[in-house]
Amino acid sequence: MEGTTVVIATRDRVADLTRTLERLAGLEVPIVVVDNGSSDDTARRAARFPNVRVLPLGRNFGAIARNHGVQAARTPYVAFCDDDSWWSPDALHHAEKLFEAHPRLGLIAARTVIEPDGREDPICSEMASSPLGRAHDLPGPSVFGFLCCAAVVRRRAFLDVGGFHPLLFFRGEERLFSWDLAAAGWACAYVDSVTAHHQPSPSRASPAAGRTRELRNDLLTTWLRRPPGVALRATLALGRQALTTPPARRAFAEALHRLPAALRDRRRLPPPVEREVARMSQ
Numbered sequence: 001m002e003g004t005t006v007v008i009a010t011r012d013r014v015a016d017l018t019r020t021l022e023r024l025a026g027l028e029v030p031i032v033v034v035d036n037g038s039s040d041d042t043a044r045r046a047a048r049f050p051n052v053r054v055l056p057l058g059r060n061f062g063a064i065a066r067n068h069g070v071q072a073a074r075t076p077y078v079a080f081c082d083d084d085s086w087w088s089p090d091a092l093h094h095a096e097k098l099f100e101a102h103p104r105l106g107l108i109a110a111r112t113v114i115e116p117d118g119r120e121d122p123i124c125s126e127m128a129s130s131p132l133g134r135a136h137d138l139p140g141p142s143v144f145g146f147l148c149c150a151a152v153v154r155r156r157a158f159l160d161v162g163g164f165h166p167l168l169f170f171r172g173e174e175r176l177f178s179w180d181l182a183a184a185g186w187a188c189a190y191v192d193s194v195t196a197h198h199q200p201s202p203s204r205a206s207p208a209a210g211r212t213r214e215l216r217n218d219l220l221t222t223w224l225r226r227p228p229g230v231a232l233r234a235t236l237a238l239g240r241q242a243l244t245t246p247p248a249r250r251a252f253a254e255a256l257h258r259l260p261a262a263l264r265d266r267r268r269l270p271p272p273v274e275r276e277v278a279r280m281s282q
Contacts, residue, residue, distance in 0.1 A: 003077055003096045004029055004152065007069030010083040011036035011060055014045050016201045017083040021049045023197075024086055029079075032072050034065040062170035066148070067163035070155060078158065082149035084201040085112075091194045095152040098139045098191060105138060106157035106186030107178070108194055109146035115199040123147060127190035132276060140189040144182070144280055145175045150196035157186045167220055167261055171213035176221045182273045208247050215241075215251035216258075223262040225269050226277065 006029055010017050017033070024031060030053070033046040037059040046054050055068055070078050077099055079092055087110075095108050112121040132142035151174075161180040164173045178188045205213075215238060222234045238255070241248035269277060 003075055004079050004092045005069075005073035005075045005077075006031045006079045006081055006087070006092075007034065007066055007073065008032070008081045008083055009034045009036060009063070009065035009069065010038065010042060010046075012038045012040050012042070013083045013201055013203050014038070014040045014042045016203070017042060018045055020081060020083055020086050021046060021052065024081070025049065025051075026089065027087065027092060029092060030073070030075065032069040034069045036060045036062070036065045061166075063148070063164045063168065063173040064166050070153070070158050070163060073155060076155055077152055078155050079152040080148050080150075081196075082198070082201075085149040085196055085198040088195040088197065091196065092152065095191075095194050098194070099152075099154055102137060102139055102189075104185070104187050105189060106154050106181045107146065107188040108139075108152045109143055109188060109190045110150040110152065110194040110196045111190075111192040112147055112150040113195060113197050115197050121147065121150075121198065124190070124192065128192065130190065131280060134189075135187065138187055138189045140191040143188050143190050144178045144277060146178065146188060146190075147196075147198075148174050149198055152194065154186070157181060157184070160184055160186070165224065165265075167224070167258055167265065168217045169213075171210060172217035172221065176224060179221075179225055179269060179273065179277060182276070183270050211247040212250045212254070215248055216254045219251070219255045220258055220262050223259060224266055226274065227268065230278075 030051050033052055033054045035042050035056045043054045043056050046052055099105055109127055111124050114121050127143045130141040130143050134141045161184050165176050219234055219238050223231045238252050242252040
């Protein structure tokens with residue numbers, strides 16, 4: 001299979017990465033491992049696998065590491081993995097056929113199975129019942145958001161919108177990316193016949209840290225693309241939460257620190273996309 005490259009962003013989780021590369025070996029696809037400044041032997045261990053190219057970034061770029069991986073790819077499609085996720089044997093070949101059959105399709109959000117117990121990630125049912133519905137020229141419901149560890153993207157569409165936004169760093173970057181795809185005329189669709197597997201690593205940020213990033217990036221995303229009134233109301237809402245909740249307090253402070261950069265890069269969504277985003281937010 002020469003149509004898809006797998007891109008994995010990783011940092012200091014060489015044991016998880018090694019298991020993932022072992023699981024992907026049977027797919028016989030090119031793999032780009034983007035090392036976010038690991039202090040372990042990630043680069044050396046990953047380079048031992050066939051078809052693997054390692055891009056050592058030297059420091060932690062967060063989600064932007066995936067941008068480097070997509071730029072390095074030379075195939076028309078890119079499948080993202082985290083270092084603790086992998087693809088079913090037939091998933092990427094099936095995704096290629098869907099992209100070829102649906103020219104407007106920019107991204108496939110795959111069905112995600114949580115391992116080791118094999119249960120479906122709850123986000124799958126949410127995407128399957130998306131209020132945006134299913135357009136006649138797409139293979140599944142339209143979505144604004146996805147799990148990046150279970151997404152396949154048309155490389156041209158990814159580069160067209162500039163990839164993931166550097167201001168967000170990590171957590172929730174998928175939503176802004178899906179908005180930007182829609183603004184550029186591309187579509188994201190949930191396709192349950194394409195399957196990825198995710199076995200969450202025990203080496204993860206604490207729930208409080210994750211919640212802080214989520215709240216911070218929700219607000220920054222709003223300021224980057226939505227009307228001023230919507231952004232002001234979101235700012236006031238997070239400010240009220242900050243009075244009583246430590247993660248919200250940290251998120252509010254971090255968002256205010258990044259707000260000048262968000263305002264400099266602010267770009268309103270086209271009215272039809274804004275209407276759909278507003279409908280999803282109700």
